[in-house]
Amino acid sequence: MTSTILDQLRQMEAKLATLETKLKASEEKIEDQKTKEKPKVAFSVAADEGGNYGPFDADKTMRYNKKITNIGDAYNMSTGVFEAPVDGVYYFIFFFRAEGKHPSGLILCKNDNPVIMSDDGQASYDPADTGGNATVLELKKGDEVHMRLPKGNHVWASERHTTFSGFLVSQN
Amino acid sequence: MTSTILDQLRQMEAKLATLETKLKASEEKIEDQKTKEKPKVAFSVAADEGGNYGPFDADKTMRYNKKITNIGDAYNMSTGVFEAPVDGVYYFIFFFRAEGKHPSGLILCKNDNPVIMSDDGQASYDPADTGGNATVLELKKGDEVHMRLPKGNHVWASERHTTFSGFLVSQN
Amino acid sequence: MTSTILDQLRQMEAKLATLETKLKASEEKIEDQKTKEKPKVAFSVAADEGGNYGPFDADKTMRYNKKITNIGDAYNMSTGVFEAPVDGVYYFIFFFRAEGKHPSGLILCKNDNPVIMSDDGQASYDPADTGGNATVLELKKGDEVHMRLPKGNHVWASERHTTFSGFLVSQN
Numbered sequence: 001m002t003s004t005i006l007d008q009l010r011q012m013e014a015k016l017a018t019l020e021t022k023l024k025a026s027e028e029k030i031e032d033q034k035t036k037e038k039p040k041v042a043f044s045v046a047a048d049e050g051g052n053y054g055p056f057d058a059d060k061t062m063r064y065n066k067k068i069t070n071i072g073d074a075y076n077m078s079t080g081v082f083e084a085p086v087d088g089v090y091y092f093i094f095f096f097r098a099e100g101k102h103p104s105g106l107i108l109c110k111n112d113n114p115v116i117m118s119d120d121g122q123a124s125y126d127p128a129d130t131g132g133n134a135t136v137l138e139l140k141k142g143d144e145v146h147m148r149l150p151k152g153n154h155v156w157a158s159e160r161h162t163t164f165s166g167f168l169v170s171q172n
Numbered sequence: 173m174t175s176t177i178l179d180q181l182r183q184m185e186a187k188l189a190t191l192e193t194k195l196k197a198s199e200e201k202i203e204d205q206k207t208k209e210k211p212k213v214a215f216s217v218a219a220d221e222g223g224n225y226g227p228f229d230a231d232k233t234m235r236y237n238k239k240i241t242n243i244g245d246a247y248n249m250s251t252g253v254f255e256a257p258v259d260g261v262y263y264f265i266f267f268f269r270a271e272g273k274h275p276s277g278l279i280l281c282k283n284d285n286p287v288i289m290s291d292d293g294q295a296s297y298d299p300a301d302t303g304g305n306a307t308v309l310e311l312k313k314g315d316e317v318h319m320r321l322p323k324g325n326h327v328w329a330s331e332r333h334t335t336f337s338g339f340l341v342s343q344n
Numbered sequence: 345m346t347s348t349i350l351d352q353l354r355q356m357e358a359k360l361a362t363l364e365t366k367l368k369a370s371e372e373k374i375e376d377q378k379t380k381e382k383p384k385v386a387f388s389v390a391a392d393e394g395g396n397y398g399p400f401d402a403d404k405t406m407r408y409n410k411k412i413t414n415i416g417d418a419y420n421m422s423t424g425v426f427e428a429p430v431d432g433v434y435y436f437i438f439f440f441r442a443e444g445k446h447p448s449g450l451i452l453c454k455n456d457n458p459v460i461m462s463d464d465g466q467a468s469y470d471p472a473d474t475g476g477n478a479t480v481l482e483l484k485k486g487d488e489v490h491m492r493l494p495k496g497n498h499v500w501a502s503e504r505h506t507t508f509s510g511f512l513v514s515q516n
Contacts, residue, residue: 023194033378036381114504134439136509160305177349243482304477337479339435339513
């Protein structure tokens, strides 16, 4: 009788050990999924200089000084540079309004290299006009994105016409 | 012999109880992650009035009457108002086409306050033109977003040129 | 004494079996959440033909030949067609630059049917201008999205002004 009981005990010990191992694996998977939740990175900023901004004698990094949203503080309001906080796929979009007295345009740069741009020729009749563009970029942590105002160009910086927005689409 | 068996039984009971507690914790974490899955909120609508819409004597809420997509029904087709179904970060974008006979422009409003805008001056020569803008907004459940057509302005509302789209980027 | 031990053993066997069943259910839920992680689908392409592209005698599918990003390879660089790899909600945006010598415009098509468009009338004075539009579409796996250049229209295809981008917002 006792030997049968001991057999049963041994079998149950083995089952318990197996369950323990499986549960540990389960717990690790749960933690793994938790850490994979993408961080919150999203910004939307506007340039407000009270009217026309530019033209200048040299290229200039746009500093959008009105914060609409800046979750994760990846956009630096004082330098105008967005720095990727994690490896991932990011979406960026910009719009500007411009009058026709001078050429107008903006260039989106990744680590100082132009990626996409939008411009608007000089026009003698001087109406208001909208430019803009959007892109999806795969960035490494620390990669920088900013908007460049090329020398000789201007934009209208008032009433939140001229904006720059972006967010993390998926983490790598 | 029997006392050894009883000892083993007690140890196994204790192990079982521990496993039971850990499993319950695991199950709760899994449920927790499930409820954190962001709800599906995404819309894209177009204004179709058969041609020019406006100008009017007063500001008007745009009612985009052609549904392209409205997952979650957060955009109310009859009032023109988007209502945030959950706290979170939302992305919005609008475009419009306009002819030059009258000023044209649209303002994106959060709870009736202007956030971003786009306009196009009146032009004597009357060509077609595109305006638009985009933003990322952190909204509380129940916050409202709509597009305002300012008095005296018009847009071209036909053939799905003039659109308003948005989606939930991440839930808070 | 032995009968008490046997009773305890039977109770523990039952508890173990219950735990085993619950753990299996847990593991399945974890796997289920894993497979629900949305696949990575995001692209951004630009048209570069060295200058003006078009007008042509017939409608043409735009082939954006400069790859900025194409995660998941859902955008076919040689045909110009995006094919949805999974059922889900997708976001698309396009911009173009055009000069005024000819009409300019682009139409976003889902399975060859126009969804949204943007155009710019011919203008004698010939300035540069920006057009664009964006939409959110619910697509079935295999649905196709492409940009159509209507016959008689042209766009400026150089320096990454004229772009087409999109990504998966949420999987169905």
